[in-house]
Amino acid sequence: MTATIELSGVSKSFGPIHAVRDVSFSLGEGEIVALVGHNGAGKTTLIKLMLGLIRPTAGTVRVLGEDPATGAAAVRTRLGYLPENVSFNPALTGTETLAFYSALKRAGRGQVGGLLERVGLAGAADRRVRTYSKGMRQRLGLAQALIGQPRVLLLDEPTTGLDPASRRDFYSFLDELRAAGATILLSSHALSELEGRADRVIIVGRGVKVADGTLDELRGIARLPTRIRVRLAPDGKDHAERIASRDAGWRPVNGRTLEIDAAPEDKVALLRSAVADGIPIADLDVTPPTLDELYAHFQDTEGQDTEGQDTEREAGR
Amino acid sequence: MSTILVIAEKEIREGLRNRWVLATTLLLATLALSLTFLGSAPTGNVGASALDVVIVSLSSLSVFLVPLIALLISHDAVVGEMERGTMLLLLSYPVARWQVVAGKFVGHLAILAFSTLVGYGIAAVALAFTGGDIGRESWAAFASLIGSSVLLGAVFVAIGYLVSALVGERGTAGGIAVGIWLVFVLVYDMALLGLLVVDQGRTVTGGMLNVLLLLNPTDAYRLINLGGSAGAISGMGGVADIATLAPAVLLAALVAWAAIPLAAAIFVFSRREL
Numbered sequence: 001m002t003a004t005i006e007l008s009g010v011s012k013s014f015g016p017i018h019a020v021r022d023v024s025f026s027l028g029e030g031e032i033v034a035l036v037g038h039n040g041a042g043k044t045t046l047i048k049l050m051l052g053l054i055r056p057t058a059g060t061v062r063v064l065g066e067d068p069a070t071g072a073a074a075v076r077t078r079l080g081y082l083p084e085n086v087s088f089n090p091a092l093t094g095t096e097t098l099a100f101y102s103a104l105k106r107a108g109r110g111q112v113g114g115l116l117e118r119v120g121l122a123g124a125a126d127r128r129v130r131t132y133s134k135g136m137r138q139r140l141g142l143a144q145a146l147i148g149q150p151r152v153l154l155l156d157e158p159t160t161g162l163d164p165a166s167r168r169d170f171y172s173f174l175d176e177l178r179a180a181g182a183t184i185l186l187s188s189h190a191l192s193e194l195e196g197r198a199d200r201v202i203i204v205g206r207g208v209k210v211a212d213g214t215l216d217e218l219r220g221i222a223r224l225p226t227r228i229r230v231r232l233a234p235d236g237k238d239h240a241e242r243i244a245s246r247d248a249g250w251r252p253v254n255g256r257t258l259e260i261d262a263a264p265e266d267k268v269a270l271l272r273s274a275v276a277d278g279i280p281i282a283d284l285d286v287t288p289p290t291l292d293e294l295y296a297h298f299q300d301t302e303g304q305d306t307e308g309q310d311t312e313r314e315a316g317r
Numbered sequence: 318m319s320t321i322l323v324i325a326e327k328e329i330r331e332g333l334r335n336r337w338v339l340a341t342t343l344l345l346a347t348l349a350l351s352l353t354f355l356g357s358a359p360t361g362n363v364g365a366s367a368l369d370v371v372i373v374s375l376s377s378l379s380v381f382l383v384p385l386i387a388l389l390i391s392h393d394a395v396v397g398e399m400e401r402g403t404m405l406l407l408l409s410y411p412v413a414r415w416q417v418v419a420g421k422f423v424g425h426l427a428i429l430a431f432s433t434l435v436g437y438g439i440a441a442v443a444l445a446f447t448g449g450d451i452g453r454e455s456w457a458a459f460a461s462l463i464g465s466s467v468l469l470g471a472v473f474v475a476i477g478y479l480v481s482a483l484v485g486e487r488g489t490a491g492g493i494a495v496g497i498w499l500v501f502v503l504v505y506d507m508a509l510l511g512l513l514v515v516d517q518g519r520t521v522t523g524g525m526l527n528v529l530l531l532l533n534p535t536d537a538y539r540l541i542n543l544g545g546s547a548g549a550i551s552g553m554g555g556v557a558d559i560a561t562l563a564p565a566v567l568l569a570a571l572v573a574w575a576a577i578p579l580a581a582a583i584f585v586f587s588r589r590e591l
Contacts (some may be wrong), residue, residue, distance in 0.1 A: 051409050054590045073411040081409035087402040091334040092327075103323040104410040144406070 002029050003062075004152050004183040007048060010059035014044055019045040021208045027183045029151075032174055034198035035187040036295065042207040043187040044084060047154050050185075051081060076266055078103050080150035083225070084157045084187075086141035090130035094121055097129060098147070107148035115143040118173070119165065119254040135155045142170065146177075152179065155186040159193065171197050191215075191291040195242060203298045215291070222297045224289035225261035229268060232256040233280035246273045256282075324420025325427065332390075332428045337575065341386050343429070348382070353440045357435055367444055368455040369436050369505040375437060376542035377465045378559060384473040384498055391477025392494040393416050394421050395586055397487050405591055415583045418478060422471075422579060429470040437463055459541070465541045468568075469577040470528055473498075473532045478582035505533045527562055537567045562585025 003026040012020040020042045027033050033306050048054045049061050052068025061068060066075045088097050097114045098313040116125045119139040124201045138161045145153060153174075159167050166243065174184055174197070188194060188281065194201065194215075201218060211218055232239055237256050244250040247270060249260040267286075275281055289297075332338045339448075352374045398404040407417065441459055445451055477494055484490045508528055513521060521529075530536040540562060 046591065048405075053408055054407065065475075076409060076411040081406065083402060083404055083405050083409075084445055086406065089327075089403065090330055093550055096330065100323065100327050101410065104407075104412055105318060106319075233324065 004029055005026065005185070006060075006062040007046070007049070009062055010046075010049060010056045010061060012049060012054065013057050018207050020056075022047070023204070023207075023209045024059075024203055025209065025212055027185060029181045029183055030178050031200065032178050032184045032186070032198050033200045033202060034191075034194045035204065036189065036191055036194070036215075037187075037200050037204040038299065041204045043315055044156055045207075046204070047081075047156050047185070047187065048314060050154055051076075051079070055159055065091060066283070074216045075121070077148060077277045078151040080145035080147065080153040080157045081142045082145040082153075082158050084160075086137060088137065088140065089161075093126050093128050094132070096138065096143045101144045102147050111147065114165070115146055119143045120169070135163060135166060139166065142307060146173070149180070149182075151182055153182055153184045153186075155184065155243040156179055157188060158186055159188070159317060167193075169186045191295040195291060196234055202293065205299050215294075218294060218298070220264075220287065222289070222294055223264060224293055225263055226267050226289065227259060227285075227287045228261040228262055228267070229253070229257065229287070230281055231272050233281040233282045236280035236282075242277075243274055243279065320416045321420040321423060323328055323504070325424035327570065328421050329427055330591070337390060338428050340433060341432040342436050343385075345382070345432055345438045348378055349440035350443060352378065353444050360581060368441065368451045368459055371440065371444060372393075372455070372458050372542060375440070376462055376466075376539065379462075379469065380539060383433070383466050383470045384461075384502060384535065386432075386469040386478045387473035388494040388498055390425050390428065392422075392481050392490040393487060394418075394478055395481035395582070396484055397481070397492050400487055400585075406590065412520065414587045418482075418579070418583045418586055420487025421476070422474060425474050426467070426471055429474070430467045433463055433466050434468070437466070450455045458549070462542050465538055465571070468571045468575065469534060472571060472578075474576045475577075475579035475582065479578045479585065482582045482586040501535050503531055509533075509536075520586040531561065531566075531570045534571055537562075537570045537574070541567045541571075559561050 004028040005308045007026070008024045009018060010023045011018070012233060023042075023046065031151065035046065037043050045054070050061075050063055050068060052061075052071070064078060065077050066072055068075060069227055092100070094116060095112055098115060099109050102109055112252055113122070116122050119142050121136060121139055121143065123163055124136060129137065138158075142155075145155065154178065160171060163171060174186075186198070193199065198215075199211070200214055202209060203218075212219065213221070230243065234256070240252065240256060240258060243258055244252070247260065249262070249270075250258050251260070260270060265298070269285070271284075275284070328470060329338075349371075353371050395404070398407070404417075408414065437459075476497060477490075480497070481490050482492045484493065513526075530540060
């Protein structure tokens with residue numbers, strides 16, 4: 001896999017604020033990577049660094065083999081970007097807007113109509129952007145990012161303002177582009193939307209990279225417990241104590257319901273013991289950790305780490 | 318080069334769409350026409366060519382109006398696009414920052430040139446049809462009026478960009494633009510006049526006056542238009558005689574006044590982080 005974007009040891013400070021600290025990762029061709037973090041975690045700063053709009057205080061950024069801040073502007077011909085809260089001149093029409101951006105990429109006007117159709121704006125092509133809804137502007141933003149078949153797409157919170165149907169369409173575009181070998185980086189503040197859509201997730205918090213891997217790998221690292229809930233049959237109340245006696249973790253929820261938080265490796269053993277010896281069970285729920293819980297886990301551990309670093313830094317002075 | 322033209326074309330399209338072009342052209346045409354027909358009534362036949370009278374009144378008007386229009390369209394150019402978020406997207410394209418500034422400059426200058434040419438041109442044509450006899454020399458002076466007005470506009474467009482590239486908010490840019498307009502158009506000349514009166518020619522020599530006049534682009538503009546054949550009937554004739562500046566020097570001063578702020582704006586904008 002060829003790396004299209006490479007960050008190594010990148011830091012960026014704005015005066016006293018450390019927006020990004022010592023972040024390294026690389027993105028390859030044909031990969032959809034999600035950059036996840038709270039608002040203000042450094043996602044937008046990282047994307048601006050990759051675009052060369054700001055220069056790193058330390059470290060190096062390489063996009064398609066060039067330094068985006070000083071290298072040839074031609075690199076940006078192969079790059080698509082959708083800013084957070086994209087805005088356009090309200091006085092121009094959708095077609096005029098896309099024609100302008102196509103001309104800047106020297107991509108020709110030919111594809112403008114096709115792109116507008118692809119994002120579902122063909123009917124509004126000759127209306128002024130002023131009359132567009134938030135979702136339509138977002139789709140126009142996507143259309144401009146797709147001009148000239150980019151090899152690298154940087155999308156800053158691309159699905160905000162999209163209804164569920166356009167959101168589905170959007171992810172199917174991404175799959176097409178990935179199949180064609182594009183690198184796609186999308187930032188988001190919610191992990192839950194990315195299940196089955198991102199090949200890899202990079203979690204950032206307070207400017208530091210806290211996790212990098214597939215969702216399954218992250219689940220493995222986090223070792224979050226699975227919740228098992230058992231409801232006994234109406235006549236099986238007495239058995240509650242038998243279950244509880246087998247593992248100290250069981251706690252009663254009400255008269256005939258019990259639950260336990262099981263570590264990944266204990267899960268199967270606990271399930272077995274709960275159903276063994278003819279205990280009459282009416283219902284059984286196994287809830288794996290949700291993505292939101294997973295995300296909260298990484299954000300929390302990162303918080304502790306950073307505080308630790310800050311203290312070290314204070315002590316070092 | 319084509320990138321600059323693409324940006325210039327968009328700027329012109331926006332100017333047409335938001336009626337800037339229409340508004341400035343109408344404003345300049347209305348004022349030029351009223352000066353032509355109301356202003357020439359009291360002169361009667363005093364030997365001065367009718368077009369010369371119009372040139373004198375129009376150039377006095379342009380000194381106030383052209384810098385104002387230029388600053389109005391330019392002070393927003395950089396900071397406004399940053400605030401609206403359109404600059405971020407634009408710079409993610411294969412566009413160098415100097416090309417953004419240069420493209421906007423070409424576009425804004427085209428708008429100004431069109432408004433001035435059409436606005437003032439209408440007045441001259443109307444005069445030619447009603448007043449009849451206008452000498453070739455007067456036509457040349459009129460052409461120079463239009464050319465130098467556009468150049469004066471270029472100066473203040475460039476100054477507006479510099480302000481726009483320096484400040485962090487649109488409101489600040491607007492305030493500074495008004496201040497710059499007041500200083501160059503009103504305060505500077507009043508102060509200079511006061512100095513000359515107080516000094517009574519003791520320390521301020523002709524050479525020094527030359528320098529002082531070149532330090533204000535609007536004075537250079539005045540001297541270009543009021544120093545020639547039209548100068549005899551303007552109040553500037555006297556100053557123009559003392560300040561011995563060749564038209565080429567005045568022209569060069571105006572070009573420098575446009576080029577230096579423009580280069581500074583590009584420099585500041587290139588170093589700015591978004």
